[in-house]
Amino acid sequence: MSQTMRAITAPSPGGPDALTLEKRPLPEPAPGEVRIAVTAAGVNRPDVFQRLGFYPPPKDASDILGLEVSGTIDALGEGVTGWKTGDEVCALVAGGGYAEAVTVNAGSVLARPGTLSLRDCAGLPETVFTVWANVFESGALRPGETLLVHGGTSGIGTMAIQMARAYGARVIATAGSNEKCVLCERLGAELAINYRETDFVEAVKAAGGAGVVLDMVGGDYTARNIAVLNPGGRLVNIAFLKGSKVEIDLMPVMLKRLTLTGSTLRARPVAEKARLAAAIRQTVWPWIAAGKLEPVIDSVFPLERAADAHSRIEDGDHMGKILLTV
Structure with missing residues (x-):
């Protein structure tokens, strides 16, 4: 397996063209974390604010943009239970989503609802x-x-x-x-x-x-x-x-x-995000299984066209979620 990955960052504040495709080291999961091979990442307003320099990531978070992903678990950190490699999931992350892989505390991970494609699941966590x-x-x-x-x-x-x-x-x-x-x-x-x-x-x-x-x-x-x-x-x-x-x-x-x-979500402690995830798993996931809700997907862009995705969210014409596929 390659020890590097593609990722989108914003080294200097600016417009959509400030987004840069970089090579970064493949992250390794810390104790209590899983690593997700990313299928898709959601694009959100806070990503735009981070690109503009108005919403820096928390001190312990990646500077890579992206607050939600879907994909497949491909590595487990020490002490993780309840998940295994190969599980299809989506997750709320504090950063790092616009990349080929991301690590996240296992408590912020949710299983892919069986009625949705793995790609479209990327439109669930942040919302x-x-x-x-x-x-x-x-x-x-x-x-x-x-x-x-x-x-x-x-x-x-x-x-x-x-x-x-x-x-x-x-x-x-x-x-x-x-x-x-x-x-x-x-x-x-x-x-x-x-x-x-x-x-x-x-x-x-x-x-x-x-x-x-x-x-x-x-x-x-x-x-x-x-x-x-x-x-x-x-x-x-x-x-x-x-x-x-x-x-x-x-x-x-x-x-x-x-x-x-x-309120905001990004800087909340991992225990608080895990508590929210547990409530969502119990209440909202059955609504999805029953066909009562699903993410509305406006448009999908490949990772290297992250600038186009940001232009789309800023023009105000979109209806639903904008995704990046990896």
């Missing part, structure tokens, strides 16, 4: 972990409640719609075109709002308001999200495409007993 941690844990979504999802055709959005529907919640989504709204409704949203044509605040209020809002926009959306939340509602932020510094009136938060929260 499913994010939605589970934010909508179901921090947001405490309940069956029968309404979830408002902004960016309904993003990778996170498409998964949030499906997971909430599988759980028995109602979903309202926003998107930037009528075509995107059609996809949101096909995935299970009862109402999809083209935010370029309609004020989502009035539309959501007319539909009964929301119990939980999943927001990746921030900026002026923050006050508008507070306006649509019902008493006891929860606003969960996972990104701030319009900026994280806002000025809001907190009186509605007090009067409606609202909760404002948010």
Whole structure:
């Protein structure tokens, strides 16, 4: 076996052309880790922010881009149980996904659901972990409640719609075109709002308001999200495409007993990621097996065309996940 591999890095901050295909040493799994021969890697907004120099990897993580992969386990670190070489899996990684191989703590690994291709499984970990941690844990979504999802055709959005529907919640989504709204409704949203044509605040209020809002926009959306939340509602932020510094009136938060929260995944301890993986294995994987949800794949690029994949995610026209194949 070759002791080197191809990998994508961003040695200097910049546009998509800053991505560089390099040769790197083949990583060896540490105790408690497995090594995955990568079939595909998901492309996510945090990868773009890392390329731009705004989201450096944690100190103990690889500088190779990529936060989720699918592939086949080809080596086990000391003390690993429950996995064997040859197992087809997907995994949430703190870095290193845009490569021919990656090492990851065994607790962040999930078996390939039998209904999905190994390639498409690369579109699961980042979205499913994010939605589970934010909508179901921090947001405490309940069956029968309404979830408002902004960016309904993003990778996170498409998964949030499906997971909430599988759980028995109602979903309202926003998107930037009528075509995107059609996809949101096909995935299970009862109402999809083209935010370029309609004020989502009035539309959501007319539909009964929301119990939980999943927001990746921030900026002026923050006050508008507070306006649509019902008493006891929860606003969960996972990104701030319009900026994280806002000025809001907190009186509605007090009067409606609202909760404002948010989180990231990448820097969480491995034990916390393992706990999330266990909950996902028990709850979400059966939904996949039952055909209630699957990753929506927008486009697929070979590893050496990572720059094209980044251009695709930045142009805002994609619907669903963008993958790199190795």
